[in-house]
Amino acid sequence: MFKALGNSHRLLIFQRLSRCCLPGTRCDLEEAIRFSVGELGEGMEIAPSTLSHHLKALHHAGLIEMERQGKQINCWIDPMVLEKLSGFFNPPAEFK
Amino acid sequence: MFKALGNSHRLLIFQRLSRCCLPGTRCDLEEAIRFSVGELGEGMEIAPSTLSHHLKALHHAGLIEMERQGKQINCWIDPMVLEKLSGFFNPPAEFK
DNA sequence: TCTACATTTCGAAATATGTCGAATTATCGA
DNA sequence: TCGATAATTCGACATATTTCGAAATGTAGA
Numbered sequence: 001m002f003k004a005l006g007n008s009h010r011l012l013i014f015q016r017l018s019r020c021c022l023p024g025t026r027c028d029l030e031e032a033i034r035f036s037v038g039e040l041g042e043g044m045e046i047a048p049s050t051l052s053h054h055l056k057a058l059h060h061a062g063l064i065e066m067e068r069q070g071k072q073i074n075c076w077i078d079p080m081v082l083e084k085l086s087g088f089f090n091p092p093a094e095f096k
Numbered sequence: 097m098f099k100a101l102g103n104s105h106r107l108l109i110f111q112r113l114s115r116c117c118l119p120g121t122r123c124d125l126e127e128a129i130r131f132s133v134g135e136l137g138e139g140m141e142i143a144p145s146t147l148s149h150h151l152k153a154l155h156h157a158g159l160i161e162m163e164r165q166g167k168q169i170n171c172w173i174d175p176m177v178l179e180k181l182s183g184f185f186n187p188p189a190e191f192k
Numbered sequence: 193t194c195t196a197c198a199t200t201t202c203g204a205a206a207t208a209t210g211t212c213g214a215a216t217t218a219t220c221g222a
Numbered sequence: 223t224c225g226a227t228a229a230t231t232c233g234a235c236a237t238a239t240t241t242c243g244a245a246a247t248g249t250a251g252a
Contacts, residue, residue, distance in 0.1 A: 002107065006099030007240080018185070037199060050241055052200050071198055071249050082185045089114070089182035103210080133229060143212055148230055150210090167219050167228055194252085201246070208239065216231070222224085 001085065004061035010054045013040050014063060017077045032079060036072035097181065100157035106150045109136050110159060113173045128175060132168040 005011050017033060017040075041051040055075065058064045064075050101107050113129060113136075137147040151171065154160045160171050 002098045003102030006102035009240090011098065038197095047242055048199065049201080049243075053240080056200085068199095068248085071196095073199065086182045086185035089178045105210090134227095144229065145213075145231080146211055152230085164218080164229095169229065196251090197249085199246105199248080202244085204242090206239100206241080208237100210237080211235085213234095214232090216229100218227100218229080220225105220227085222226100 001061050001063055004057050004063055007054065007057075009044060009046060009050075010058055012044065013054060013058065013075075014077070016040060017064060017075060018082060032076045034074045034076045036069075036074055038072060040075060097157045097159055100153050100159055103150065103153075105140060105142060105146075106154055108140065109150060109154065109171075110173070112136060113160060113171060114178060128172045130170045130172045132165075132170055134168060136171060 005014060017035060019033075037051065037055060040055070041048065044051070046054075055064070055066065059066050063081060064077055066073055066075050068074075101110060113131060115129075133147065133151060136151070137144065140147070142150075151160070151162065155162050159177060160173055162169055162171050164170075
């Protein structure tokens with residue numbers, strides 16, 4: 001997972017998907033933010049094939065979920081992943 | 097930081113330094129665990145020069161501290177680093 | 193069915209990373 | 223000062239990663 005997050009393009013994608021609510025508010029776990037592959041690539045100066053490659057890497061690392069919805073493919077982060085990663089740096093709490 | 101943690105040897109080193117207290121107990125922030133470079137390499141089948149290279153990478157990434165103590169060099173993790181990393185995956189809390 | 197759109201797969205090329213051994217630096221103790 | 227121990231720097235090499243463009247795949251709508 002850290003290897004996947006260790007690339008700046010992939011980290012940016014991950015951040016776009018994880019910033020699902022405004023500071024101070026609580027994220028509703030039922031509606032994690034979703035972006036299509038194309039939307040995720042907006043603003044990033046990167047070829048579509050490269051973007052696809054990075055998304056695949058994030059998915060294979062277990063960091064993001066992907067599902068086809070008509071013509072496009074939607075991506076989102078399972079909130080459990082964030083909890084697990086957060087917990088990794090918190091020794092006192094249980095971490096499997 | 098994630099790039100530095102994305103290598104299995106470096107992640108192992110980082111974990112050895114971060115597991116500073118037993119599960120359920122509270123780490124005393126004043127006495128973060130310390131290991132010398134040689135101790136950190138024990139059990140890892142890796143050349144001293146490679147180990148040194150990885151430690152340098154972890155240090156440059158801001159993940160570990162290093163300080164000479166006589167003949168050896170001691171390494172440890174500043175607990176603030178763990179807090180910051182943990183917070184990165186916790187959107188509701190403030191993260192600068 | 194044909195076309196446009198969204199995304200992926202497949203090479204290929206440039207660059208980065210991980211690794212080692214040999215030589216070097218730093219520190220301590222005899 | 224000399225030798226042993228601890229760690230680093232340097233140069234070289236093999237492997238991995240990032241990136242692209244071209245071609246292929248999947249889907250929806252005319």
